[in-house]
Amino acid sequence: MNTISDEILNKYLDGELSKDESAEVDRIVNGSPVWKQRLMALKEVDHSLRNMPVPEITFDITSMIMQKILWNEKSKRQQKRFIIIVTSIFIILCLSIIGFVGFELIRNYHPENSKAIAYTIKYTKSISELLTSFFNKTNMTIIGAVFSFGLLISAYFIFDYSKVFRKIGK
Amino acid sequence: MKDISDLEIIESVKNGNHSDYSLLIDRYKNRAFSMLKKMLRNEMDAEEVLQDCFLKAYSGLKNFRSEAKFSTWFYRIVYNTALTRISAKRRQTENEMSSIDDLPELKSNDDYESSEKKDISKFINDTIDQLPPKYATVINLFYIDGMSCEEVSEIMNIGVPNVKVILHRSRNALKDLLIARNYVMEIL
Numbered sequence: 001m002n003t004i005s006d007e008i009l010n011k012y013l014d015g016e017l018s019k020d021e022s023a024e025v026d027r028i029v030n031g032s033p034v035w036k037q038r039l040m041a042l043k044e045v046d047h048s049l050r051n052m053p054v055p056e057i058t059f060d061i062t063s064m065i066m067q068k069i070l071w072n073e074k075s076k077r078q079q080k081r082f083i084i085i086v087t088s089i090f091i092i093l094c095l096s097i098i099g100f101v102g103f104e105l106i107r108n109y110h111p112e113n114s115k116a117i118a119y120t121i122k123y124t125k126s127i128s129e130l131l132t133s134f135f136n137k138t139n140m141t142i143i144g145a146v147f148s149f150g151l152l153i154s155a156y157f158i159f160d161y162s163k164v165f166r167k168i169g170k
Numbered sequence: 171m172k173d174i175s176d177l178e179i180i181e182s183v184k185n186g187n188h189s190d191y192s193l194l195i196d197r198y199k200n201r202a203f204s205m206l207k208k209m210l211r212n213e214m215d216a217e218e219v220l221q222d223c224f225l226k227a228y229s230g231l232k233n234f235r236s237e238a239k240f241s242t243w244f245y246r247i248v249y250n251t252a253l254t255r256i257s258a259k260r261r262q263t264e265n266e267m268s269s270i271d272d273l274p275e276l277k278s279n280d281d282y283e284s285s286e287k288k289d290i291s292k293f294i295n296d297t298i299d300q301l302p303p304k305y306a307t308v309i310n311l312f313y314i315d316g317m318s319c320e321e322v323s324e325i326m327n328i329g330v331p332n333v334k335v336i337l338h339r340s341r342n343a344l345k346d347l348l349i350a351r352n353y354v355m356e357i358l
Contacts, residue, residue, distance in 0.1 A: 010338040041345040
């Protein structure tokens with residue numbers, strides 16, 4: 001190695017040169033004030049960077065992040081609970097309807113009328129009568145009112161949650 | 171608490187001790203903040219992105235493979251989140267960061283008068299704030315976090331030779347500034 005470059009000086013600094021190459025760099029640097037100055041400057045840069053101070057965060061970021069994490073965990077649990085409750089209600093409703101239909105089928109079952117079509121017509125008729133009576137004008141008003149109330153309550157909670165999330169996000 | 175390894179903390183958090191995550195936050199917050207501050211050049215943005223990074227890391231902990239190093243994995247999140255923030259702020263930054271060839275000429279701060287000349291460290295610290303985000307990240311990870319070029323390359327998703335090129339160029343630029351400002355003559 002008869003020539004030297006900044007690249008070689010960097011490798012020299014990082015200890016990436018072989019023993020012979022390092023000795024050659026030492027020889028060239030000692031014989032040239034320019035290269036000596038460059039190596040000294042490079043060493044100074046390396047030293048300063050190694051001792052660079054780490055800036056510290058002025059506020060308690062740990063508590064803030066932990067608060068957010070705990071809030072997220074809590075809301076996740078609440079969401080889970082909400083889904084479980086809604087699913088349970090839906091399943092209970094389905095089971096009630098199926099149970100009621102089954103009960104009606106058993107109650108109205110008469111072995112002397114063995115014709116399947118007759119049974120089907122009969123039970124379909126009883127189900128349709130039941131549904132018609134359930135969804136009559138008065139009941140529909142009540143169902144509508146309950147449904148609207150439920151919607152209003154849900155809208156309030158959604159609005160409230162979004163407000164809290166926005167506050168936490170800031 | 172210092173004796174507990176990152177992996178032990180992660181296992182504890184995974185087992186339901188959510189509050190143990192604060193140990194990881196305390197361990198990495200300042201160094202990650204330093205990197206973000208240099209990349210984003212704005213303290214407020216750095217704090218905001220840092221919070222996002224810790225939240226992202228927390229939600230991603232269940233996917234974290236214990237054979238990887240948490241620091242490498244976390245800094246990759248930090249680096250990518252910072253890049254996304256920079257892209258959102260300045261679309262043209264994409265070009266600025268895409269190549270390692272375009273290191274802008276660093277300028278020394280003329281406010282440094284002779285009385286401050288000896289404070290080389292301060293001069294260098296202030297000057298490296300001018301480095302492009304990619305260069306600042308390499309310097310930060312290599313010097314402040316004491317990572318190897320291989321780890322830096324893994325975090326930044328660039329080759330090891332590129333990491334070395336960035337490192338050498340940054341040092342050379344700072345070295346040239348020191349020579350131009352006659353700092354080294356005083357040392358000699």
